[in-house]
Amino acid sequence: MANKLAVITGASTGIGKEIAKIAVREGYDLIVVADEAQIDAAAGELKGNGANVTSVQADLSSFEGNDQLLAAVGGRPIDVLVANAGLGLGEGFLVQDVADWRRVIDTNVVGTTYLLQKVLRQMVERDSGNVLITGSIAGLIPGAWQAVYNGTKAYLDSLAYALREEIKDTNVNVTVLMPGPTETEFFRRAGMLDTPVGESDKADPAKVAQDGWDAMTGRKPHVVSGFVNKLQAALSHITPDTINAKMHTGMAKPNDEGESRGGL
Template sequence: MANKLAVITGASTGIGYEIAKIAAGEGYDLIVVADEPQIDAAAAGFGDDGVAVEAVQADLATIEGNDQLLAAIGDRPIDVLVANAGRGLGHAFVEQDVAAWRRVVDTNITGTTYLLQKVIERMKARDAGQVLITGSIAGLMPGSYQAVYNGTKAYLDSFAYALRNELKETNLSITVLMPGPTDTEFFKRANMMDTPVGKQDKDDAGMVARTGWDAMKSGSAHVVAGAKNKVQAAVSHILPDTVLANMHENMAKPEGQ
């Protein structure tokens, strides 16, 4: 790989897939990662721009899966890391299997935190690199009927700001992307198709990806994708948590319950 290198997780579909397309279009070689075989087909399309693309199928909910990705990267300098891999889970918390909610935590928090530490350590040694972390406006409000997921996104939103502060004397940049409901496989995989938010119109994944990529390239601390979501994010800083929880319930509670 002779070009700059972008490592993008969760790149088989959705926002990660769209970000990978943008990165390839701007001449970045890619290492794209997902926990499903579909990543190979996605990678074949990214190579159309004349860049080198390597696909890695790895379970980023585990330390071993992240180590598999790091081994694939080897000693190549990483210019961009897009920490986008994530997992959702809807319905009432007491009804969720322990294995299901633990996988959300392991993917969104444990695996992401581990990968960020390993990659940023290398970027800091070079004093160069850009990181985009996919958080969510969900992290700004109590997530009734999506409680664990919203909690993990609150962690990522906060964690990104903390990292940015710690690295403010370096040439690294940390940006957190905060999407709202986006037209991806997320709601189907999170078992939320029987909810109002699962059925409503959603933002285009390409628009969200471009918003996040441009914010990262400009060195912004964070960006909320979509005008409606910007309003919701602003309101979340004003209304009491009890009101926000009720608002979220109206979006995420399964119909008929």
């Protein structure tokens, strides 16, 4: 019998790559996807552990890129989908280029939603499957100086729970992973290295990945990775959003924009 298949997006670095390593240890064949050539090197590392790994370089902000990924699956049943691909974007909203914030929305929201619908239809039809969506505790907080990104994560956090409810009478599971700041390429790519959160100590992506995998295989609705993040998530529900937004300024406002200390 063929191994089960896991499809992991955003797997060239960071949390996605660490989840791919777990899937290899658990005996899955992999299709790993990212929008950069580095995905081939990541696949090579995973193959070194004896895994059957296919890499796909595709623009997951577009329907065409997601269709390219699905074509690589070749009709094979997807047992696990990790919808992890995502982009960040720092600085004030008014100075961001339209093309930049649109790509964040198209990747995090539009492309992810399209892929989820395509794969979940197949999983529900055969009444089997596991989905892990990488949301964020950022989705619980109005993201001053990171407004578009936090908005997309709020969407994903909400979408995961909505989909879970809609398919609750099936054997298909949807879990949302809500990490906090994690030691990945995110902050460099988002232009946030000169912010308090960009300069702070961050979570180990391997630990975050394991928390997400364990929650998904345990069929839990969500997991917030890390004790401090769990506390922050809990506080976000009882703190007025005006205060949350101000506290987020203390994390995400660039240091050269004036005083930006404190934070959530």
